[in-house]
Amino acid sequence: MKRPSVRWAPAVVVPAVIATGALISSAGAGAADLEPRTPAQVLALLAASDVQAFAGTLEQTSELGLPTLPDGALAGSAEGSAATAVLELLTGERTARVYADGPSNLRVQVFDTLTERDVVRRGDEVWLYDYEANEATRLELPDAPAGHAASLPGAGTPDGVPTPAELADRFVALVDDTTEVAVGAGVVVAGRDAYDLVLSPRSADTLIGSVVIAVDAETGLPLSVAVHARGQEEPAARVAFTRLTLGAPDPALFSFTPPPGAQVEEVEPPQPGLRPPAGTGLDRLPAVALPTVTGSGWDTVVALPAAAVPPELAKAPLVAQLTRAVDGGRALETAVVTVLLTEDGRALVGAVPLERLQDVAAGR
Amino acid sequence: MRSELRVLFGRPRTWAMLLALAAIPILIAVAVRLSSEPPGPGEGPPFLDRVTQNGLFVGMTALVVSIPLFLPLTVGVVAGDTIAGEASLGTLRYLLVAPAGRVRLLVVKYVAAAVFCLAATLTVVVVGALVGLALFGAGPATLLSGDTVGVGESAVRALLVAVYVTVSLLGLSAVGLFVSTLTEVPVGAMAATVVLSVVAQVLGQLDQLAWLHPWLFSRHWLGFADLLRQPVSWDSFGDNALLQAGYVAVFGALAYGRFVTKDVLS
Numbered sequence: 293m294k295r296p297s298v299r300w301a302p303a304v305v306v307p308a309v310i311a312t313g314a315l316i317s318s319a320g321a322g323a324a325d326l327e328p329r330t331p332a333q334v335l336a337l338l339a340a341s342d343v344q345a346f347a348g349t350l351e352q353t354s355e356l357g358l359p360t361l362p363d364g365a366l367a368g369s370a371e372g373s374a375a376t377a378v379l380e381l382l383t384g385e386r387t388a389r390v391y392a393d394g395p396s397n398l399r400v401q402v403f404d405t406l407t408e409r410d411v412v413r414r415g416d417e418v419w420l421y422d423y424e425a426n427e428a429t430r431l432e433l434p435d436a437p438a439g440h441a442a443s444l445p446g447a448g449t450p451d452g453v454p455t456p457a458e459l460a461d462r463f464v465a466l467v468d469d470t471t472e473v474a475v476g477a478g479v480v481v482a483g484r485d486a487y488d489l490v491l492s493p494r495s496a497d498t499l500i501g502s503v504v505i506a507v508d509a510e511t512g513l514p515l516s517v518a519v520h521a522r523g524q525e526e527p528a529a530r531v532a533f534t535r536l537t538l539g540a541p542d543p544a545l546f547s548f549t550p551p552p553g554a555q556v557e558e559v560e561p562p563q564p565g566l567r568p569p570a571g572t573g574l575d576r577l578p579a580v581a582l583p584t585v586t587g588s589g590w591d592t593v594v595a596l597p598a599a600a601v602p603p604e605l606a607k608a609p610l611v612a613q614l615t616r617a618v619d620g621g622r623a624l625e626t627a628v629v630t631v632l633l634t635e636d637g638r639a640l641v642g643a644v645p646l647e648r649l650q651d652v653a654a655g656r
Numbered sequence: 657m658r659s660e661l662r663v664l665f666g667r668p669r670t671w672a673m674l675l676a677l678a679a680i681p682i683l684i685a686v687a688v689r690l691s692s693e694p695p696g697p698g699e700g701p702p703f704l705d706r707v708t709q710n711g712l713f714v715g716m717t718a719l720v721v722s723i724p725l726f727l728p729l730t731v732g733v734v735a736g737d738t739i740a741g742e743a744s745l746g747t748l749r750y751l752l753v754a755p756a757g758r759v760r761l762l763v764v765k766y767v768a769a770a771v772f773c774l775a776a777t778l779t780v781v782v783v784g785a786l787v788g789l790a791l792f793g794a795g796p797a798t799l800l801s802g803d804t805v806g807v808g809e810s811a812v813r814a815l816l817v818a819v820y821v822t823v824s825l826l827g828l829s830a831v832g833l834f835v836s837t838l839t840e841v842p843v844g845a846m847a848a849t850v851v852l853s854v855v856a857q858v859l860g861q862l863d864q865l866a867w868l869h870p871w872l873f874s875r876h877w878l879g880f881a882d883l884l885r886q887p888v889s890w891d892s893f894g895d896n897a898l899l900q901a902g903y904v905a906v907f908g909a910l911a912y913g914r915f916v917t918k919d920v921l922s
Contacts, residue, residue, distance in 0.1 A: 301913075303906075303909040307909075310902050401885065405878055406800075407800060407881070408800040408801055410801055423798075426705065426706075426798075535891070545887075549804070551803075553798070
């Protein structure tokens with residue numbers, strides 16, 4: 293008869309093995325062994341990327357520090373559906389699949405629990421489908437301008453057009469005034485080796501700590517983009533491939549027929565050069581309501597004049613829940629973006645601390 | 657093993673639970689059929705408005721309704737009864753007198769509970785499909801992605817979903833098996849298992865515990881919808897299988913440790 297301690301051994305070993313495995317798989321996601329490159333080389337790689345056919349799974353996470361709204365807090369309110377849709381995008385996690393083949397065949401599937409939203413584009417025809425509402429919307433894109441085809445990647449580089457490497461050099465020089473560009477350690481994203489391109493603002497006035505883009509070492513395709521807030525460990529927002537297959541996906545994915553029973557709607561695309569159609573609300577915007585921009589680079593503040601801000605906005609229950617009263621109005625503070633609704637009806641937005649918005653609002 | 661299954665499925669209690677599960681899709685289908693206007697999009701539980709197009713969706717709606725409580729309840733009853741039931745009847749020591757060994761008894765009991773998981777899920781899906789076909793007929797099924805598939809493929813997808821939900825319940829069965837080795841009162845083990853499944857789901861709702869969520873056995877319970885996308889997204893199936901395998905390993909090891917060191921007195 294073995295001693296009891298031996299009998300309990302599996303109960304100790306198994307959790308230990310699982311914990312080790314979990315640690316290894318989360319830590320092993322880093323570190324890829326790549327030849328070192330300068331920021332300009334990585335930018336050139338990014339610019340030269342001409343991956344047009346792929347199938348991938350994207351995962352989006354947000355840690356913006358928005359107050360969590362109780363479920364159903366928005367139900368029944370007029371601004372409910374649109375506002376919740378936006379809020380959903382800004383909070384929590386989300387998975388989507390993307391299929392692309394060439395510039396004009398695209399399918400995006402946004403996964404939700406027990407439902408899904410789809411965008412299917414084939415040539416000039418675009419379908420939007422929402423499973424839960426069982427609604428399909430069709431719209432025809434206006435014909436591309438004649439010069440468009442020449443500007444497509446892979447269409448050849450006429451004389452006088454800068455090469456991607458030159459472009460990258462110029463870009464580095466351009467961003468260098470406001471932004472520090474560096475190449476971080478190699479990473480592995482979706483099973484592919486990638487360079488981390490780190491863009492850090494030189495300004496101390498912004499909430500953004502850095503923007504990190506993982507550039508695929510082989511093709512130059514951006515595999516993930518993460519926005520880090522100052523003093524926050526987790527990225528404030530991150531979009532990354534968790535799975536990526538290069539090559540043309542099944543063409544059947546780009547053809548869409550509305551399912552039987554679905555409500556089908558046709559939408560006229562906006563014609564370039566025309567006024568927005570009546571009834572959409574866009575035509576009611578007064579022409580004078582242009583935003584004013586203060587500062588440049590990362591600490592830019594955009595101020596919407598009172599005329600462009602619907603007066604009922606500040607009183608909406610959702611806004612009241614999300615914002616808090618501060619000196620000079622109501623403010624919504626997230627990890628990377630601050631919004632200030634002033635008492636005289638203006639709205640100020642910027643990736644800056646609240647004090648700066650208050651200064652700009654007061655004309656300082 | 658065969659005798660164990662015969663005992664399990666010879667019990668009136670097992671059949672009563674399966675009948676109760678079968679009643680869920682029947683109630684849903686009859687209610688939709690009798691109501692004067694078909695449910696609009698987004699009303700009621702998910703998939704309800706698709707029921708009238710394709711009877712197979714009755715099974716899906718019934719699954720969504722029964723996953724939070726009814727399925728864990730019946731699985732908890734069966735898994736909680738495994739060892740504690742024998743102990744309370746005083747038959748456990750006779751089973752152990754036979755040269756089969758304690759480990760084998762544990763494995764046989766667990767496999768029987770797993771077979772019940774499959775039976776319970778299949779009951780909901782198959783009865784739902786049959787009732788739906790009888791009341792609404794078969795039609796092309798609309799997948800979540802908006803693509804339409806024929807009757808044959810939608811039946812295959814429904815069976816895949818049944819397999820997915822069965823796998824989802826294996827972790828809970830292992831927890832129930834372990835709890836069952838702790839006590840000689842079967843009702844206590846059943847109640848504890850069911851309560852644990854509810855607690856796991858409540859914890860899964862709390863955003864403040866987001867770090868804990870990937871470790872809850874109820875994490876992927878509603879992920880079966882990924883099998884209804886076009887093309888099938890296998891990611892959540894794999895994640896779910898891995899998670900449940902972890903639970904089976906941990907709680908299987910705990911049950912082993914507890915059961916082989918236990919003094920069996922009754």
